[in-house]
Amino acid sequence: MARAVTQKRKIINTAAAWAVGLLIFFPILWTILTSFKTEATAVADPPVFLAFDWTLANYHDVLERSNYARFLWNSIFIAGGSTILGLIVGIPAAWSMAFVPSNKTKDILLWMLSTKMLPAVGVLYPIYLIFIKLGLLDSRTGLIIVLMLMNLPIIVWMLYTYFKEIPGEILEAGRMDGAGLKDEILFILTPMAVPGIASTMLLNFILAWNEAFWTLNLTAAKAAPLTAFIASYSSPEGLFFAKLSAASTMAIAPILILGWFSQKQLVSGLTFGAVK
């Protein structure tokens, strides 16, 4: 009897959850579907869902007309560069706080977090001015630096949380065997820390890829990444549903796939370890 009830409940749960899940996912699905329609089918009344002649013409057009490759390359370069740079600065910092903590460690960690909470718009002009003075406006280098600094607190926090879970005794043992600081990091710590570093890298790449305040305000034609490329479609002459969808699909597809892998780390990464 009880078993029958739970079985029935499971069916209802499944139906409800799938309905809600598909509803939430629908805008993405609709965008992907529309990207395979012709412009005429895309605005057909009533709308067509699946029964249309699928075409790749929009992808072809977007790639042909808009220098898409350059925007894509800028996105990869900026998101990748800022992530790698952030790891270079963040790994030693997190390592030192996790394994050689001092009475100031907690204050430093919280202070780093507080820099993340500074509203970007509050320092928009100073950064803009510094960029002009240093010739960094509309350059990929400039954006790499800004996004690295913006995400550095998250990088340090995530790595710190992971490093904390590595047992200190292993390091002690290594030291007894005469391992120097360099050996310690290279041969003992790094292999154990690789999963943590990988997920930090993933989440930060995603955050940098999607960042849309500095990338919109500090770039023009040369260094603009995909965020800015998509924003340029908001002008009336760019209003073609199918092409807009194709461009959007290409801009979000890589991150949706990466996001899949990062969903486990998402919670602790974005709440600074407050929820695990």
Added chain:
Amino acid sequence: MATQHSRSAARMMLAPAVILLLGWMLVPLIMTLLFSFKRYLPLRGGDLGWTGFDNYVRFVTSSAFWPSVQATLVIVLGTLLITVVFGVLLGILLNQPMWGQGVVRILVIAPFFVMPTVTALVWKNMFMDPVNGLFAHLWKFFGAAPVEWISDASLFSIVLIVSWQWLPFATLILLTAIQSLDGEQLEASEMDGAPVLKRFYYIILPHLGRAITIVILIETIFLLSIFAEIFVTTGGAFGSRTLTYLIFQRVLESQNVGLGSAGGVYAIILANIVAIFLMRIVGKNLDA
């Protein structure tokens, strides 16, 4: 125990991160503070000298200020309400036994990974366009006149778009918190015949208190500074100009840096008030 040697090495390793973040925080902050006390119009004469608190007074007395506060409050509170309420419900739903849980989870989380400019543009055109948008088709199907979402219901539209973006975040965190709930306690209350609503109110909700607080604080900090969603949809028109957007316009569009910087200082103070509460919770967690 750590030796003197490793201690100084550790300090050297921490230094670059601390120095970089200190510079990133202090240099622009001090510049914003300085500008805020100046009459500074880069395109119309440049630095025209000190003006005391003039910019601070002018920022809050300008006719655009209170509407922008109102727009900010509507967007932040509206989005918080939607994401927290539906986040709790979805979290509970996703925690139930079902088939294909992993796939549903991915479907629900997906919007979080879509870049803000794509989100805004897709909603604005493919859903909210008064002629070709899906909503317009839906309205016509039910015999209603299509709504001009972006111009006639700008704030509601932005709340809807931003909620879609942030619901995954709230759901994921609340789901994680629900999963840590003691199953035996729930079962015991179920055996005792506690009705669903009572169980929710007396057991689940108190357990979620901390997670809900964290969702509210983190979302508030991000929502106070949403930009691309407004930039792409309304461009600040139709009463959707938030505090962040107003400062952006003052600084970059009308190039009144003094006035914009004073607004920036207000925004920084506001964000810090929220941040203090968040830091307390996170700090307590570090001790544990």
